[in-house]
Amino acid sequence: xxxxxxxxxxxxxxxxxxxxxxxxxxxxxxxxxxxxxxxxxxxxxxxxxxxxxxxxxxxxxxxxxxxxxxxxxxxxxxxxxxxxxxxxxxxxxxxxxxxxxxxxxxxxxxxxxxxxxxxxxxxxxxxxxxxxxxxxxxxxxxxxxxxxxxxxxxxxxxxxxxxxxxxxxxxxxxxxxxxxxxxxxxxxxxxxxxxxxxxxxxxxxxxxxxxxxxxxxxxxxxxxxxxxxxxxxxxxxxxxxxxxxxxxxxxxxxxxxxxxxxxxxxxxxxxxxxxxxxxxxxxxxxxxxxxxxxxxxxxxxxxxxxxxxxxxxxxxxxxxxxxxxxxxxxxxxxxxxxxxxxxxxxxxxxxxxxxxxxxxxxxxxxxxxxxxxxxxxxxxxxxxxxxxxxxxxxxxxxxxxxxxxxxxxxxxxxxxxxxxxxxxxxxxxxxxxxxxxxxxxxxxxxxxxxxxxxxxxxxxxxxxxxxxxxxxxxxxxxxxxxxxxxxxxxxxxxxxxxxxxxxxxxxxxxxxxxxxxxxxxxxxxxxxxxxxxxxxxxxxxxxxxxxxxxxxxxxxxxxxxxxxxxxxxxxxxxxxxxxxxxxxxxxxxxxxxxxxxxxxxxxxxxxx
Amino acid sequence: xxxxxxxxxxxxxxxxxxxxxxxxxxxxxxxxxxxxxxxxxxxxxxxxxxxxxxxxxxxxxxxxxxxxxxxxxxxxxxxxxxxxxxxxxxxxxxxxxxxxxxxxxxxxxxxxxxxxxxxxxxxxxxxxxxxxxxxxxxxxxxxxxxxxxxxxxxxxxxxxxxxxxxxxxxxxxxxxxxxxxxxxxxxxxxxxxxxxxxxxxxxxxxxxxxxxxxxxxxxxxxxxxxxxxxxxxxxxxxxxxxxxxxxxxxxxxxxxxxxxxxxxxxxxxxxxxxxxxxxxxxxxxxxxxxxxxxxxxxxxxxxxxxxxxxxxxxxxxxxxxxxxxxxxxxxxxxxxxxxxxxxxxxxxxxxxxxxxxxxxxxxxxxxxxxxxxxxxxxxxxxxx
Numbered sequence: 008x009x010x011x012x013x014x015x016x017x018x019x020x021x022x023x024x025x026x027x028x029x030x031x032x033x034x035x036x037x038x039x040x041x042x043x044x045x046x047x048x049x050x051x052x053x054x055x056x057x058x059x060x061x062x063x064x065x066x067x068x069x070x071x072x073x074x075x076x077x078x079x080x081x082x083x084x085x086x087x088x089x090x091x092x093x094x095x096x097x098x099x100x101x102x103x104x105x106x107x108x109x110x111x112x113x114x115x116x117x118x119x120x121x122x123x124x125x126x127x128x129x130x131x132x133x134x135x136x137x138x139x140x141x142x143x144x145x146x147x148x149x150x151x152x153x154x155x156x157x158x159x160x161x162x163x164x165x166x167x168x169x170x171x172x173x174x175x176x177x178x179x180x181x182x183x184x185x186x187x188x189x190x191x192x193x194x195x196x197x198x199x200x201x202x203x204x205x206x207x208x209x210x211x212x213x214x215x216x217x218x219x220x221x222x223x224x225x226x227x228x229x230x231x232x233x234x235x236x237x238x239x240x241x242x243x244x245x246x247x248x249x250x251x252x253x254x255x256x257x258x259x260x261x262x263x264x265x266x267x268x269x270x271x272x273x274x275x276x277x278x279x280x281x282x283x284x285x286x287x288x289x290x291x292x293x294x295x296x297x298x299x300x301x302x303x304x305x306x307x308x309x310x311x312x313x314x315x316x317x318x319x320x321x322x323x324x325x326x327x328x329x330x331x332x333x334x335x336x337x338x339x340x341x342x343x344x345x346x347x348x349x350x351x352x353x354x355x356x357x358x359x360x361x362x363x364x365x366x367x368x369x370x371x372x373x374x375x376x377x378x379x380x381x382x383x384x385x386x387x388x389x390x391x392x393x394x395x396x397x398x399x400x401x402x403x404x405x406x407x408x409x410x411x412x413x414x415x416x417x418x419x420x421x422x423x424x425x426x427x428x429x430x431x432x433x434x435x436x437x438x439x440x441x442x443x444x445x446x447x448x449x450x451x452x453x454x455x456x457x458x459x460x461x462x463x464x465x466x467x468x469x470x471x472x473x474x475x476x477x478x479x480x481x482x483x484x485x486x487x488x489x490x491x492x493x494x495x496x497x498x499x500x501x502x503x504x505x506x507x508x509x510x511x512x513x514x515x516x517x518x519x520x521x522x523x524x525x526x527x528x529x530x531x532x533x534x535x536x537x538x539x540x541x542x543x544x545x546x547x548x549x550x551x552x553x554x555x556x557x558x559x560x561x562x563x564x565x566x567x568x569x570x571x572x573x574x575x576x577x578x579x580x581x582x583x584x585x586x587x588x589x590x591x592x593x594x595x596x597x598x599x600x601x602x603x604x605x606x607x608x609x610x611x612x613x614x615x
Numbered sequence: 616x617x618x619x620x621x622x623x624x625x626x627x628x629x630x631x632x633x634x635x636x637x638x639x640x641x642x643x644x645x646x647x648x649x650x651x652x653x654x655x656x657x658x659x660x661x662x663x664x665x666x667x668x669x670x671x672x673x674x675x676x677x678x679x680x681x682x683x684x685x686x687x688x689x690x691x692x693x694x695x696x697x698x699x700x701x702x703x704x705x706x707x708x709x710x711x712x713x714x715x716x717x718x719x720x721x722x723x724x725x726x727x728x729x730x731x732x733x734x735x736x737x738x739x740x741x742x743x744x745x746x747x748x749x750x751x752x753x754x755x756x757x758x759x760x761x762x763x764x765x766x767x768x769x770x771x772x773x774x775x776x777x778x779x780x781x782x783x784x785x786x787x788x789x790x791x792x793x794x795x796x797x798x799x800x801x802x803x804x805x806x807x808x809x810x811x812x813x814x815x816x817x818x819x820x821x822x823x824x825x826x827x828x829x830x831x832x833x834x835x836x837x838x839x840x841x842x843x844x845x846x847x848x849x850x851x852x853x854x855x856x857x858x859x860x861x862x863x864x865x866x867x868x869x870x871x872x873x874x875x876x877x878x879x880x881x882x883x884x885x886x887x888x889x890x891x892x893x894x895x896x897x898x899x900x901x902x903x904x905x906x907x908x909x910x911x912x913x914x915x916x917x918x919x920x921x922x923x924x925x926x927x928x929x930x931x932x933x934x935x936x937x938x939x940x941x942x943x944x945x946x947x948x949x950x951x952x953x954x955x956x957x958x959x960x961x962x963x964x965x966x967x968x969x970x971x972x973x974x975x976x977x978x979x980x981x982x983x984x985x986x987x988x989x990x991x992x993x994x995x996x997x998x999x
Contacts, residue, residue, distance in 0.1 A: 054905025054912075233907055245906045399997065435911040435935045442936070494989060498982045505724075505975040514936045516737065516947045516963035518971040519728055521660045526648045530641055537637045544630025565645075573652055 019347065023354055026324075030315050036085035039282040041289045045273065046087040048292065049300070049307035051233035051247035054432040058307040060314055062232055063090035065428045066174060070167055071107040071126060072425050078103070093174055095277035097181045101129040106167060112157035113164060116142055129171055139165055173231035178250055178274050180222050187275035193219045193254065194263045220255065227251030235266045240300050265295050310369055318362030319383060319417050325355030326390075326414040333407035337476050348406045349397055355413065356390050363387055370430050373444035375451050377431060379423040381567070384448075386416030388455030389462075392492065400484050408462045412455075422586075436514055446506040450528060453500030454563050457531055460492040461560035461597075464553040468600050471609045482611035486549045489556050490542065496559075497535040504528045523573050527566030534562045550609060554601045561594050628699035636696060640689050643669070655837030657755065665732045690725050697722060713985025720977030727970030735965035738889050739949065743957050747896035747921075751962040752886035757845040757865055761791060762881040764872075776887060777802075780847050792876055798848035798860055805831045806844070806866045818862065819848040823871040823882075825862030845884055851875075889962075893922035893942065898930065900958040902951055914948050916958040933960065 036042045046060035063086035064074045076084040084103070093100040104126035108114055114121055117135045132139065143165035146158035154162070179186040196219075227249050235253040237246035248256065253267040269292035276284035296304040329352045336344035363374050363383065370376065375384045393409020423429075437443065467485045471477040507528060508518040519525065538555045541547045547555060568590050603609070626632060647663030654662065663669055667688045668681030684692075697718055705711060738751035756777050763771035773788050775795070781802070786795045798819050807829045809815065815829040830846045846864035850857055853875060861871055863884045870883040896919040903912040915934035920927060920941065931939045939946040945968070949961035 051907055054908045054910055243906075247906060432905045432908070432910050432912070435913050438912065439936050491989075491993070494986060498986050501982060502975075502979050505971065505978060508971050509975060510936075512968060512971065513938065514947065515949075516938065516945055516961050517735070517965070518731065518968070521644075521647065521651075521656065521664055523648045523651060526644045530644055533637050533641050533644075537634055537641075540630050540633045540637065544634065546631060546634060570648065573648070 019351075023351075026321070027358070030317070033315075036088040040277070041286045042085075042087050042091060043311075044289050044293055045091065047304070047308045047311045048234070048296065049236065049303050051236075051244060052231070053428060054244070055428070055430060056244065056247075056303055056307065057428070057430075058311045058314075059090065060087055060311045061428065063087045064314060066090065066170060066231075067105065068425050069170060069427050070105045076103060076105060077124075090174065091277055093171075094178045095274045097175045100175070101133075104128045105171070106132070106164070108160075108164065110157060110160040113160045116157070116161065129168070132168060136168075139168060170231065173229055176226060176229040177231045178234065178270050180226055185275055185278075187271045189219065189222075190254065190263060190268060190271040194257070194268070197257055197259055198262065200259050223251040223254045225251065227255060234270055235264055236296075236300050236303070238264070238299050240302055242300070266292065269295065306369065309365075313362075313365045313369065316362075316365075318358045318365070319420065322355040322359040322362070323414055323417045323421075325351055325358070326410040326417070329355060329410035330407055330414065333403040333410065336403050337470075337474075345401065345403045345406070348403060348410075349394075349401075352390070352394060352397070352406045352410055355410070356387075356394060359383075359387050359390065359413065359417075366430065372433070373440055373448060375447045376433060376437070376443060377429070378571075379420055379429040381447075381451050381454075382416045382420035382423060384451050385455045385458065385567075386413045386420070388452045389413060389416070389459045392456060392459050392495070396488050396492075400488065402481060402484065404463065404466055404481070404485060404488070408459060408466055412458055412462050442506070442510045446503055446510050449499050449503030449506060451503075453496055453503050453528075453531060454567055456492050456496035456499060457535065457559045457563045460489050460496060460556045461558075461563070463489050463492065464556035464604075465560075465600055467553045468557070468604045468609065471611065472603050472606070475612060477611050479611045482549060486552060489552055493535055493538050493556065493559075497532065497539060500528065500531045500535060504532050523570040524566075527570040530562050531559075531566050534559055549611075550604060554604050557597055557601050557604070560597050564590060564593055624699060624703050627695060628703040629696075630700075632696050633693075633700070636689055636693050639684060640686075640693070643683065643686065643689060646683075653837065658837065687729075690729065694722065694725055710988070713981045713983075713988060716977050716981025716984065718981075720974040720979075720981060723970050723974040723977060727967055727974060730967040730970065731965055734967065735963065736889070738962045739886075740895065740946070740960040740962055741952070741957060742895070742897040742960070743953070744897050744900055747894050747919075749894050750888040750890045751960075752888055754886070755843065756887040757843075757884055758887040759795075759847060759849065759863060760881075760883045760885055761788075761795070762870070762883065763790075763878050764881055765878040774888065777845060780845075785852075792878075793851050793853045793858070796850040796852055798850050800848075801830060801832045801846040803833050803835045803843040804846040804864060804866060805833050806846070806864060807831070820860050820862040822859030822873075823861045824867065825860070828862060828867075830862060830864065842886075847884065849882070891942075891944070892924060893920065893927075895920055895946075895960075897958055900951060900955060902955045914951060914958075916948055916960065918946075 046058060046063065048059050049056050050059055050062060051057075052062055067074060067076065067086045067089060074086055076086075076089050078084050089100065089103065089105070092103075104122075104124070106127045106129070107125055108119070108127055109125050111121070117132075117138055119127060119131065119135075139161065142161045146154055146162050149158060175181045183189060228251070230249040230251060233247040233249050235248040235250065236242065248264075250267060250270060253264050257263045257267075269288060272288035273285060273292070276282075276288055293304075329348045332344050332348035332351065336348060366380065366383075367374055374387075375381050389412040390409040393405045393412070395405070397403070397405025397409070399405075433443075463485060467477065467482065467489075470481070504525075507525065511520065511525070512518045534555075538547075538552065538559070541555065542552055568586055572587055572590070643663055646669075647659055650663065651659040662685075664686035666685040668685045669683040670679040671682040672679035701715075701718065705715075707715070737754065739754050740748055740751045742748050758774040758776050759780055761773045761775070771790060773790050775786055775788075779786070780797055780800050783797055786797070807815075809818070809827050809829050812829045815831075818826045818828070818830075820826050820828075825848070835843050842865075844864060844866040846862065846866070848860055848862055850860040851873070852858075858873060858875065861873075861882055863871065863882045865884040865886070867884070870881040872879055872881045874880070897916060898919055899917040901913070901915045901917075903914075904910060905912050913934060915932055917930060917932050918939075919930055920939070922928075922942070933939050933946055933948050935948055938948075943964055943966065945963045945965070947961040947963070948958070950959035951957060952959060
C-alpha cells in the first residue's frame with residue numbers, strides 16, 4: 008500500500024510525459040513518401056507565409072470541420088495526404104467525401120440523398136454545378152444579415168466548392184498527365200528563344216492545341232496559394248508568385264524558377280506513384296529552400312511542429328481530467344486527489360502557455376488578435392487566476408473552476424477555428440502592437456476574471472443546492488474569492504475600457520462613440536462596480552454576492568459575443584448566426600442558476 | 616428643516632443611490648445599443664445618451680413623454696452622488712486614497728463626455744490627389760449656398776444651414792439683393808427623371824432643372840455610410856417680382872445659375888462647410904493590401920500643410936493610428952474612394968480631448984493603489 012503511494016506520482020508523471028510527446032512518434036502519413044517534409048514547404052496564402060500543412064488543415068476544416076479525413080475502411084487520411092492527392096491526382100480525390108452538408112434544404116435543392124455521415128464528394132456535385140451556382144447567385148443578391156439559413160448555407164457551399172476547385176488547380180492544371188514533362192518542354196522552348204506556341208503535353212482539360220501560355224495563365228488565375236518564393240531571404244511577401252505567374256514570367260535569361268520546377272517534379276512523381284522520385288524531388292527543393300530562404304523555412308517548420316503538437320487540444324483534455332478529479336476529491340480523499348488535480352492543472356496550464364507563446368512567435372503579435380485568440384486567452388487568464396486561488400485556499404475550488412472555464416473557452420475557440428486560418432493578418436486600424444498588447448489584453452483579462460467570479464459563484468450555488476458539501480468555511484472562502492476576483496475584474500475592465508477610448512481617440516478622433524462594443528465593455532465595468540458598491544453598502548451579503556456574480560457571466564457574454572451579432576458598429580467582426588442559440592441557451596441557464604440561488608433552501612451547513 | 620436637509624444629504628450620498636444609478640445606466644446603455652440597429656448610431660446617441668430623458672413618441676404623434684432617465688440626467692445624478700458622498704460620508708484617510716483617485720477619475724470622465732457632447736465638432740475633408748482645400752464638411756448637415764460668381768477674384772458666398780431651411784419661410788440677407796422663399800424642404804429625397812415617372816404630380820419648381828425632376832420624400836437614413844439627400848424648393852423674389860422657383864438638391868451634380876442686376880448667382884445644396892485659416896493639399900494617397908488578398912494593410916495620406924499666418928509649409932504623413940494635430944484640429948485617415956484617388960480625412964475639434972487621458976491616469980493609479988493595499992493586507996493576514 009505504501010509503495011503504491013510512493014510509485015503513484017511517478018506513474019502519473021510518466022503518463023503525462025508520454026501524453027506530451029506521443030505525437031513525435033507518429034510515422035509518415037503515407038508509407039514510403041516524404042509527405043511530412045513536403046508539408047513543411049512554405050507558401051504564401053492570405054498575406055501570410057505558412058507551411059503547406061497549415062493550408063491543408065485549414066482547408067479541410069473549412070470543407071468538413073475536421074483536420075483529418077475518415078475514409079471508408081475506417082482508416083483516416085491526414086490533411087497533407089488529402090491535399091497532395093487533390094493537387095496531384097484529382098480524379099482520385101474527387102471521390103473523397105470531404106464536403107459536410109447538414110442543412111436538409113441544401114440537400115433537397117441539390118437532389119442529394121441524406122447520407123449517414125453527411126459527407127459528400129466533389130464528384131457528386133459535378134452534375135449539379137449549375138444548381139449550386141444559380142442558388143448561390145440568388146442568395147448573394149440578398150443582404151448578408153437578411154439571408155435565410157438555407158441561403159447562408161448555399162453561399163457557404165459555393166465558397167467551399169470554389170476553394171476546392173482552386174486548390175485542385177494550384178500546382179498544375181488539374182488532370183494534367185505529366186506536368187513535369189510539360190514544364191521541361193516549356194523550359195526548352197524558352198531557352199531556344201522561340202515564341203511559345205504549342206505545348207508538349209496537351210492532354211489537359213483545356214482543348215487540344217491550346218498553348219502553354221494559355222494553360223499557365225489559367226493556372227495563375229485559379230490557383231489558391233502562392234508557392235514560388237523570391238530567391239532570397241530579403242525578398243518581400245509581394246514577390247511570392249503563383250505557379251502559373253512564375254512560369255509565365257520565365258525568360259530566356261532567367262529560365263524556369265527552381266521552385267516551380269521542383270513543384271512540377273513533386274506533383275508528377277506523386278501522380279505516377281513513384282515514391283523514390285517524389286522523395287528526391289522533395290529533398291532537392293528542401294535543400295534549395297534552406298540555402299535561399301532558410302529563416303522562412305525554419306519558421307514554417309516550427310508551425311508544422313505546432314500544428315502536430317496541438318497544445319490547446321491537449322490542455323482541453325487535461326482540464327476535463329482536472330475538473331473530474333477536483334469534484335471527486337470533495338466526495339472522497341480531499342488531500343491527495345486535490346493535489347493531483349492541482350498539479351495536472353499546472354501541467355495543462357503550462358501546455359496552454361506554450362501554445363500561446365508559439366502563436367505569439369509565429370504571428371509576431373501580442374496574444375489577442377481576433378475572436379479565436381481572445382477565447383484562448385480568456386481561458387488562459389482564468390486558469391492562471393484559478394491556480395493562484397488554489398495556491399492560497401487549497402480546497403479544490405480554484406482547480407475545478409479554472410479547469411471548467413479553461414475547457415469551455417478552448418471549446419469555443421475550437422468552434423471559432425472552423426472558419427479557417429486563425430492567424431489572420433491584421434486590418435489596418437488594428438495593425439498596432441502597442442494597443443493590442445495593452446487595451447486588448449486588459450479587456451480580455453477583464454472578461455476572464457468576470458467569468459471566473461461568475462463560475463466561482465456557480466460552484467457555490469451548485470454545491471449549496473445539490474450537495475451537502477457547502478459548509479460555512481467553504482462558503483466564506485468562496486465569498487472572499489468572488490470578492491477578490493471581482494476587484495481584479497474591475498481593475499482590468501476599467502483600465503482596459505479607458506485605454507480603448509484613448510486608442511479610439513488616436514485613430515478615429517473620439518474617445519467615446521457609444522459604439523456597441525464600447526458599450527458592452529462599459530456594461531462589464533458598471534456591473535462590477537455595482538457588485539462592489541452593493542457589497543460595501545451592505546445591500547447584499549454572501550448569497551446576494553453570488554447571484555450578482557452569476558449575472559456577470561451574462562453581461563460578459565453579451566459584450567464578448569452578443570454585440571457582434573447586432574451586425575453594426577466599428578468593432579463588429581461579422582455576424583455569427585450559428586452561435587446565437589448557444590448564447591441564448593447559456594444566458595437562460597445563468598438566469599436559472601440565479602433563481603435557484605434565490606430559493607430559501609440555499610444555506611451553508613454549520614461546521615461540525 | 617435641518618433634519619430634512621440632513622436626510623436629503625444622506626440619501627444623495629448613499630451607496631444605495633449609487634447602485635440604483637449604475638443599474639439605471641446599464642439599462643440605458645443596453646437599450647441604447649439595441650436601438651442603434653433601427654436608429655443608427657447618431658440618432659440613438661442623441662435619443663439615449665445626450666438627452667436628459669428618453670422620450671417615447673408614437674409614430675406620427677405630435678407629442679412625446681419621458682419614459683426613462685437619459686444620459687445627461689443619470690450622469691448629473693451620479694456626479695452629485697459622488698460629490699455628496701465625498702462631502703458627507705467619506706473621511707479623507709490614507710486608506711481611502713485609492714478610492715479617492717478612482718472617483719476623481721470618474722468625475723473627469725463624466726465631465727469629459729459632457730464637454731465633448733457640447734463642444735466637439737466633427738467634420739470630413741474629401742480630397743482628390745493633387746487638390747487643395749481650406750474647409751472641411753459636416754458629415755450629416757447640409758447648407759444652401761448662394762454664390763455670387765461675378766467677381767474675378769473672390770466668390771461671395773451666402774450659406775444657409777439646413778436647420779434654418781427646415782423652419783424658415785422667407786430668408787433675407789444683407790449681402791443678397793433678393794429674398795429666398797422656402798417653398799418646400801425635404802430632409803431626404805429620392806430623385807428621378809420625370810420622363811421615367813410620367814404619372815407623378817407636377818413639380819413646384821418652375822425654372823432650371825427642377826421641372827424635369829421628380830423629388831420624393833424618403834425616411835432619413837440610419838446607415839453610417841449613407842448620407843441624406845436634402846432637397847429644397849426655393850423661390851427667388853426681387854423687388855420687381857419673383858424670378859422663379861428652383862429645385863436645389865445635393866443629389867444634383869452641377870450648380871444652377873441665374874443672373875440678376877448684372878450679377879451671376881449660383882444655387883447649390885452642399886454639405887455644411889467649416890473654413891480653416893490654413894490650406895491642406897493632398898499630395899498622395901496610398902492603400903496597401905496584404906499580398907494576394909484584399910485585406911487592407913495600411914491607408915496613408917501625404918499632405919502639404921500651408922499656413923500663411925504661421926509661415927508654415929510642410930509635408931505630413933497621416934496614417935492609421937497616427938493623426939495630425941494642428942491648431943486645435945486633429946486630422947485622421949478615415950477612408951478613401953474613387954479607386955484610391957480620393958482620400959477622406961476626419962477632422963475633429965475637441966478642446967477637451969485631454970480629459971480622458973487625465974482620467975485614465977487617475978483611475979489607473981487609484982485602482983492600482985487600492986488593489987495593492989488589499990492584496991498586501993490579504994497576504995499579511997494569511998501569514999499571521
